[in-house]
Amino acid sequence: MTVRAISQIGERGVWQRRAACRGPESVLFFAPTLPEARPERESREERAKAICRECPVQRECLDYAVRIREAHGIWGGLNETERRMLWDPSAQYTETEFAETEFAEG
Numbered sequence: 001m002t003v004r005a006i007s008q009i010g011e012r013g014v015w016q017r018r019a020a021c022r023g024p025e026s027v028l029f030f031a032p033t034l035p036e037a038r039p040e041r042e043s044r045e046e047r048a049k050a051i052c053r054e055c056p057v058q059r060e061c062l063d064y065a066v067r068i069r070e071a072h073g074i075w076g077g078l079n080e081t082e083r084r085m086l087w088d089p090s091a092q093y094t095e096t097e098f099a100e101t102e103f104a105e106g
């Protein structure tokens with residue numbers, strides 16, 4: 001483990017103690033190991049994002065996930081595709097990725 005990784009864990013530990021996603025509902029924030037159909041993924045992610053909207057450390061969580069380029073899961077109310085747009089505004093959604101975001105109509 002690198003010095004950087006250790007410092008990131010220390011930083012994360014401070015605000016994560018106040019995270020609303022601690023406990024049994026934490027499973028909502030990451031895809032299951034088995035294949036997940038799109039409607040189930042959308043439902044799971046929406047339930048996770050609803051928890052994020054009420055979380056007292058949403059800003060810290062999102063800042064952290066964007067800074068370390070966290071590649072998986074819901075962090076700070078955004079999924080991995082939505083976060084990627086924050087750290088790389090030049091990134092273009094594929095048509096499939098965009099349709100899966102909350103920015104898509106319908």
Ligand code: SF4
Binds near residue numbers: 021022029056
């Ligand atoms: S913003 Fe969401 S993912 Fe981040 S700590 Fe809060 S509940 Fe958990």
